[in-house]
Amino acid sequence: MAAAGPSVFLLMVSGQVESAQFPEYDDLYCKYCFVYGHDWAPTAGLEEGISQITSKSQDVRQMLVWNFPIDVTFKSTNPFGWPQIVLSVYGPDVFGNDVVRGYGAVHVPFSPGRHKRTIPMFVPESTSKLQKFTSPFTSQCCVQARDCVIPQAGHRLRVQSSLALPLPQPADAPFCPQ
Numbered sequence: 037m038a039a040a041g042p043s044v045f046l047l048m049v050s051g052q053v054e055s056a057q058f059p060e061y062d063d064l065y066c067k068y069c070f071v072y073g074h075d076w077a078p079t080a081g082l083e084e085g086i087s088q089i090t091s092k093s094q095d096v097r098q099m100l101v102w103n104f105p106i107d108v109t110f111k112s113t114n115p116f117g118w119p120q121i122v123l124s125v126y127g128p129d130v131f132g133n134d135v136v137r138g139y140g141a142v143h144v145p146f147s148p149g150r151h152k153r154t155i156p157m158f159v160p161e162s163t164s165k166l167q168k169f170t171s172p173f174t175s176q177c178c179v180q181a182r183d184c185v186i187p188q189a190g191h192r193l194r195v196q197s198s199l200a201l202p203l204p205q206p207a208d209a210p211f212c213p214q
Contacts, residue, residue, distance in 0.1 A: 053106065054101070065086065065087050066123060069085075081108035082107070118146070119144045120142060
């Protein structure tokens, strides 16, 4: 009898980065990427992307709407290192240079179905007084988390996703065979 190979399961994520609220900024774009453990591997779709630039709505909500699609499939042999989506929002400063307006991350939902997540965004702040003083003039801000403190979490980004975990093929198998 031949030895069976390791069993794998698939995780299919499709959805969109819908919108954001950054009342003090306009003309922003969004980047996303997935981070995951060593046993995980993308099998289809894009694991990173960049949206179009959007302007604030003219109503009182001042929403930035992207409706930026996400569609990716992963496979793994165990759930350790479950994928997370990491989002970064960028926009121009007064000199027209792109600077970070917010970072955020959330785990991909664990259960199948439609999910909406509002992700708190933060902007790192340098611990160096000199960097704090010169950053508005040099368009360089702190981007390494270990050198920074989180000054605020007041911005929000909305993500909608649909998650599908295929049913196991044999009735008694815990995961789908490869």
